[in-house]
Amino acid sequence: MKETKRHISREIGLEIGHIVGKGMFKLDHLHYGLWKKGLEPEILNLHIAQDEYCKFIIAHIPAEVKSILDVGCGAGAFSKRLVDLGYNVDCVCPTEYQNKLVEQLLGGTSEVFKCKLEDIRTDKKYDMVQFCESFQYIDLDRVLDIAGSLIKQGGYMLICDFFKIQSADKCGIKGGHKFDKFMDLLGKSPFEVIENIDITEQTAPNMDILDRATKEVMIPVVSAAERFVRSRHPFVLKLIKWRYRKKIEKAEKKYLQGKRAGKDFAESKTYRLFVCRKTK
Ligand SMILES: C[S@@+](CC[C@H](N)C(=O)[O-])C[C@H]1O[C@@H](n2cnc3c(N)ncnc32)[C@H](O)[C@@H]1O
Numbered sequence: 306m307k308e309t310k311r312h313i314s315r316e317i318g319l320e321i322g323h324i325v326g327k328g329m330f331k332l333d334h335l336h337y338g339l340w341k342k343g344l345e346p347e348i349l350n351l352h353i354a355q356d357e358y359c360k361f362i363i364a365h366i367p368a369e370v371k372s373i374l375d376v377g378c379g380a381g382a383f384s385k386r387l388v389d390l391g392y393n394v395d396c397v398c399p400t401e402y403q404n405k406l407v408e409q410l411l412g413g414t415s416e417v418f419k420c421k422l423e424d425i426r427t428d429k430k431y432d433m434v435q436f437c438e439s440f441q442y443i444d445l446d447r448v449l450d451i452a453g454s455l456i457k458q459g460g461y462m463l464i465c466d467f468f469k470i471q472s473a474d475k476c477g478i479k480g481g482h483k484f485d486k487f488m489d490l491l492g493k494s495p496f497e498v499i500e501n502i503d504i505t506e507q508t509a510p511n512m513d514i515l516d517r518a519t520k521e522v523m524i525p526v527v528s529a530a531e532r533f534v535r536s537r538h539p540f541v542l543k544l545i546k547w548r549y550r551k552k553i554e555k556a557e558k559k560y561l562q563g564k565r566a567g568k569d570f571a572e573s574k575t576y577r578l579f580v581c582r583k584t585k
Pocket residue numbers: 316319333334335336376377378379380383397398399400403420421422423436437438439442443
């Protein structure tokens with residue numbers, strides 16, 4: 306029950322993120338940006354950094370790959386880009402909102418499995434299964450087996466995502482599987498690591514942007530709205546604040562005192578690109 310609620314709120318968060326990002330900041334993707342030296346880390350440059358992230362991944366797709374399963378394809382912009390480059394791309398994503406966008410974007414070129422990766426039913430096998438910031442959403446105890454069953458012998462698994470490292474509990478940034486556990490499971494799996502690239506430093510600025518947007522926009526807007534309601538309906542406001550006091554306290558702790566900047570991300574997470582070959 307708790308997990309379902311968490312899943313729903315994460316999916317709604319991604320939907321809002323996509324609507325705001327696309328509508329206001331020309332963002333096509335739901336993943337972090339890759340901040341190259343010289344690119345000012347500010348929200349108006351995020352679409353450039355996201356484009357760099359896509360280019361980075363594309364540059365690491367092994368030459369023999371022709372067919373790709375894009376797991377957690379989001380709004381489908383990256384899948385479309387791969388199709389335009391000549392790859393045969395199928396997608397799997399459990400979110401209705403995103404699936405509608407993906408189908409519009411890809412037309413009939415791709416099969417879209419409208420379910421969680423854990424629930425996929427197909428006999429198809431791919432040259433590569435790709436997780437572009439979607440790996441952390443999938444049950445770590447099952448994901449390597451499921452991915453392995455969808456990859457041809459000698460094919461590849463590409464993961465670009467962040468993981469928690471030791472001090473993660475002290476940090477206010479959620480998300481990511483435990484890195485130690487992942488490495489342990491990967492070591493016991495039929496996958497051989499071909500590439501393991503640390504891009505934590507180049508992705509951490511995303512958190513500075515988010516932290517600034519929270520402190521400089523979201524919190525002042527909420528505070529102005531609160532003053533408005535207090536001036537008109539002080540009793541209703543009191544009631545709401547009392548009813549949701551625990552949630553409000555939690556949110557204040559997270560967004561006002563929480564360690565949520567780029568340096569906190571860099572201390573508590575490791576953002577990696579893994580390219581692995583299925584050997585057995
Ligand atoms: C952060 S978004 C990344 C989207 C996209 N790959 C991108 O790079 O823009 C995570 C994606 O994973 C999807 N997702 C969450 N749980 C999933 C699951 N169990 N199986 C497949 N996809 C899942 C979400 O719906 C979302 O599309």
